[in-house]
Amino acid sequence: MSSPRKSADTLCPVARAEDLVGDRWTVLVLRELFMGNRRFDEIQAQTGGTPQMVATRLKQMEADGLVLRTRYNERPVRYEYQLTVKGEAFYPVILALRAWGEQWCKSAEEGIAVRFTHRTCGLPAGLGPLCEGCGEVLRREDLSGEQSATYAEERNERRDAFRAARGTVSPEQRGG
Amino acid sequence: MSSPRKSADTLCPVARAEDLVGDRWTVLVLRELFMGNRRFDEIQAQTGGTPQMVATRLKQMEADGLVLRTRYNERPVRYEYQLTVKGEAFYPVILALRAWGEQWCKSAEEGIAVRFTHRTCGLPAGLGPLCEGCGEVLRREDLSGEQSATYAEERNERRDAFRAARGTVSPEQRGG
DNA sequence: GTAATGGCTATGAAAATCATATTTACAAAA
């Protein structure tokens, strides 16, 4: 429906990959999942997407085997989303994209949004594929990230603004 | 005009990067530039995009500082496109995307589209960020790629089909 | 019984994309 697999007819792995993730919203959803957010609302709030954008992307990602949708509550019925092995395997791409974004899409005074520490050596991991401190290849499970104060604040504000917008029914609707 | 910089208001480097490259066509154009194709027609043929898609993406990429448009012939006036330093710096993302695409978006019997050799050690480089043979970090300038026979054929066919389609004016138009 | 929470779906306007044809500018061939 949404993406009719345009590149099934090519052997190029980049084109194949782009068929699944060649879309701003999909990548932002993946970012949220990697950041540990598993719920529809939180993903919507932090990506800034419309409910349809998030819903269609999550459905497509489930169909593509990137994401698993599971019921975490029976009544009321509630779902959450988690990365599959295939989805987890996308992490190096996100890391590389993050490194490029930090180095080439931001001014110096904006600072690093998330600083990773390499837990196996305890030193800052830096932006490359190898730990800046110990030189080992960075694996997701060995990293612990800490958001900068301003970035954390930005995310809190987005969540609050989202909740406020939904809670408000707009004065006119309520019998004005 | 095309992308009004939606994420200038976030510190997230992934969102910032996606503002520039969060688009199938942009990534495919980058792929072609990394493969050494610098001309409009060849990029159009190999990405399968319409002329507008390619033209708008190249213009946006030039505006974003990813690509440099230079005149390579005065009369007739002809242009070519090359990566800037910022564009070249995107290579790790393409490599990571390629690795993921090869491992998760293809069946085993399709085979690897491009095999890289690490020139500093002479051994096959593999799919990771480090050389499979010698363990060093892979840099673009140390890699030489060789396309598989089927992938090379696919690309030749695309180029031929593109040329044929353009040369043909369709029989009706010619006074049939 | 009114609101809040969570996960969506519906609607209509606005924008992007697609396929196809055409343009511009020059060179070489018929």
Place this chain on the structure above:
DNA sequence: TTTTGTAAATATGATTTTCATAGCCATTAC
């Protein structure tokens, strides 16, 4: 000198996507 060919696009009109906004449904909390 008219046609053919090449390179780099632009124009057009139909189709598809996306966006902003609103609404739905089933619970639990007050």
